[in-house]
Amino acid sequence: MRLLDRYEEIVGHQEVERLRRLAERLAGKRIVHVNSTRSGGGVAEILGWMVPLMQELGIDAHWEVIAAPADFYRVTKSFHNGLQGLRVSLRKSDFDLHYEVNRENAARLNLQADIVFIHDPQPAYLPLFTPPGQVGRWVWRCHIDASRPHRAIWKYLETAIARYSAAIFSMAAFARPLACPMFLIPPSIDPLSDKNCAIPEAERLETLARLGIDPDRPLLLQVSRFDRFKDPLGVIEAYRLLKPYYPAVQLALVGGSADDDPEGAEVLRDVLEQAGGDADLKVLMLPPDSHRAINALQRSATVVLQKSLKEGFGLTVTEALWKGKPVIGGACGGITLQVHDYHTGFLVYSPAGAAYRIRYLLRYVDKRQRMGQIGREFVREHFLLTRNLRDYFSMLLCLDHPESRTLVV
Amino acid sequence: MDCSLIRCATGRACYNLRELLEALHTASDAVLEHHMMRCALEDHFELYEFPNDLAGWCWTSLGDNVLAEQLGVVDPYQQPSTAALRAALLNVVEDRLWDLEHPTWCRPGLELHLIESRLVAYDTGERIVTAAAMLEAIERMSRRSLFFHVHEARRRTAGRTDDFSLWLENAGMQASLVTAVREIDFYFLNLNQLREALSEAFRQYIEGAPAVARSTA
Numbered sequence: 123m124r125l126l127d128r129y130e131e132i133v134g135h136q137e138v139e140r141l142r143r144l145a146e147r148l149a150g151k152r153i154v155h156v157n158s159t160r161s162g163g164g165v166a167e168i169l170g171w172m173v174p175l176m177q178e179l180g181i182d183a184h185w186e187v188i189a190a191p192a193d194f195y196r197v198t199k200s201f202h203n204g205l206q207g208l209r210v211s212l213r214k215s216d217f218d219l220h221y222e223v224n225r226e227n228a229a230r231l232n233l234q235a236d237i238v239f240i241h242d243p244q245p246a247y248l249p250l251f252t253p254p255g256q257v258g259r260w261v262w263r264c265h266i267d268a269s270r271p272h273r274a275i276w277k278y279l280e281t282a283i284a285r286y287s288a289a290i291f292s293m294a295a296f297a298r299p300l301a302c303p304m305f306l307i308p309p310s311i312d313p314l315s316d317k318n319c320a321i322p323e324a325e326r327l328e329t330l331a332r333l334g335i336d337p338d339r340p341l342l343l344q345v346s347r348f349d350r351f352k353d354p355l356g357v358i359e360a361y362r363l364l365k366p367y368y369p370a371v372q373l374a375l376v377g378g379s380a381d382d383d384p385e386g387a388e389v390l391r392d393v394l395e396q397a398g399g400d401a402d403l404k405v406l407m408l409p410p411d412s413h414r415a416i417n418a419l420q421r422s423a424t425v426v427l428q429k430s431l432k433e434g435f436g437l438t439v440t441e442a443l444w445k446g447k448p449v450i451g452g453a454c455g456g457i458t459l460q461v462h463d464y465h466t467g468f469l470v471y472s473p474a475g476a477a478y479r480i481r482y483l484l485r486y487v488d489k490r491q492r493m494g495q496i497g498r499e500f501v502r503e504h505f506l507l508t509r510n511l512r513d514y515f516s517m518l519l520c521l522d523h524p525e526s527r528t529l530v531v
Numbered sequence: 532m533d534c535s536l537i538r539c540a541t542g543r544a545c546y547n548l549r550e551l552l553e554a555l556h557t558a559s560d561a562v563l564e565h566h567m568m569r570c571a572l573e574d575h576f577e578l579y580e581f582p583n584d585l586a587g588w589c590w591t592s593l594g595d596n597v598l599a600e601q602l603g604v605v606d607p608y609q610q611p612s613t614a615a616l617r618a619a620l621l622n623v624v625e626d627r628l629w630d631l632e633h634p635t636w637c638r639p640g641l642e643l644h645l646i647e648s649r650l651v652a653y654d655t656g657e658r659i660v661t662a663a664a665m666l667e668a669i670e671r672m673s674r675r676s677l678f679f680h681v682h683e684a685r686r687r688t689a690g691r692t693d694d695f696s697l698w699l700e701n702a703g704m705q706a707s708l709v710t711a712v713r714e715i716d717f718y719f720l721n722l723n724q725l726r727e728a729l730s731e732a733f734r735q736y737i738e739g740a741p742a743v744a745r746s747t748a
Binding site for chain 1: 532533535537538539540541542543544561564640642644646647648649650651652653654655656671672673683
């Protein structure tokens with residue numbers, strides 16, 4: 123069975139047909155996506171499905187990954203934090219390293235294309251080192267909240283962004299004024315991926331047993347990197363506030379490592395220290411390919427948390443909603459696009475708020491189930507990969523006709 | 532036809548009423564068009580309080596219920612041009628500001644991000660020839676398609692008609708159905724409610740119409 127036929131079973135014939143209609147207008151175009159890692163993190167997951175689907179729709183799509191020494195990822199992690207507004211300290215040599223890695227990769231990668239999508243700041247300087255005429259259009263896809271960036275980092279990136287024909291942000295609040303058009307395209311999840319597909323009940327139970335989680339007691343779950351912006355310590359605080367009211371409740375903090383995130387170990391140490399010897403509080407560091415285990419955990423959760431203080435889009439929220447789970451999310455970033463009070467979960471502003479909303483959801487089983495159903499349909503309409511591809515195709519068509527507010531193709 | 536809405540950030544946001552007034556003076560037509568008309572495509576849940584973003588923002592973020600109500604009744608499809616729409620909005624907001632000692636502010640995070648949008652329309656390849664087939668199509672077509680054939684059509688025809696009633700008229704259908712479709716208060720309804728209203732108009736016609744008329748549309 124072709125990939126698109128499988129998606130048709132989930133999103134319907136019409137939706138796939140619309141995608142085909144739009145893709146016909148772009149048939150044969152060569153599109154290259156460039157990012158910094160092939161595994162770990164939301165971008166790699168998105169490209170993992172997007173490239174093959176584009177290919178099946180008749181587009182000559184490719185995925186290139188930059189090669190860099192370990193120190194480069196320390197620098198780009200600081201870029202990432204700095205773009206999200208954290209105070210970071212960078213030396214001139216750090217910027218030089220970023221510059222040099224981009225220069226080397228421009229020579230190494232095959233970037234001959236009609237459109238090159240550059241994902242996030244790591245490969246952002248490639249346009250400066252690519253010979254004129256090799257790339258038709260550069261598009262910068264910024265997956266993070268760049269609304270209040272560290273000034274020095276933004277100034278450095280601005281030089282490169284001036285070479286782009288367009289930028290894409292996940293939501294309006296993440297964008298900064300740029301000379302090029304700034305399209306707003308939320309990311310999405312792949313419902314057929316190992317992380318989101320239906321799994322056998324036996325596999326779910328086996329996963330819980332392996333990870334030491336009791337399938338018969340309520341489970342609170344947060345899945346995200348061990349990163350300060352994800353506020354794992356705040357989740358522990360919320361759990362401790364709740365525990366006296368629901369002694370049977372369990373909490374699992376599940377983190378995946380990513381090749382480009384060297385800070386995780388430090389945050390993990392703090393989390394383990396706070397967790398202490400609580401047998402009902404599991405801190406699980408899973409390898410990057412543990413998609414099915416995460417799937418099983420999300421399906422087993424009673425309530426899913428994503429208590430971030432800063433968030434790009436929060437695909438873990440999308441994943442949980444898709445599995446019919448209400449989500450309690452920090453009121454920031456893309457979480458606010460997905461979590462709507464009393465519809466798909468609750469937005470919270472503090473550990474106390476999270477604890478209170480968990481109590482509500484544990485108390486009202488029917489409301490919890492109803493929110494889960496609404497959340498799944500909400501994701502089906504707005505945050506599955508077919509919508510994402512439709513937006514990308516429409517954007518590319520708009521770039522060819524910049525003056526039209528209504529374009530008939 | 533179906534369509535995609537592609538939204539574009541302007542990098543500009545309003546935090547208070549004075550900034551909203553300034554934005555109404557200087558923002559592009561595309562920004563006004565998005566926040567007053569195309570925002571209908573962003574309706575995520577069953578009901579919403581107001582049919583445009585500006586009224587919604589004043590209600591939920593500024594807490595200025597009076598202004599929200601006044602903006603809520605500005606119907607962009609009744610305005611002959613975007614310039615006229617802009618003038619109508621300016622008049623409402625300026626009048627409200629005139630009476631206030633201090634402009635109302637929103638909390639951080641609740642600012643109105645000004646955006647514009649582009650609509651990419653494409654032929655679905657589907658052709659409808661009878662009223663019954665149209666009813667069936669309306670019930671399953673995307674919300675974006677409904678928007679294109681009603682809201683966008685009104686814009687294309689300077690407020691005169693939507694595509695459904697125009698098609699009925701050209702096909703020589705009963706005038707009562709044309710009128711019923713054209714009288715739907717589409718700006719007040721969200722797209723799910725619009726679908727129900729259209730379906731109901733077609734259903735009533737089909738159930739009441741003679742068999743010959745039903746099959747020859």
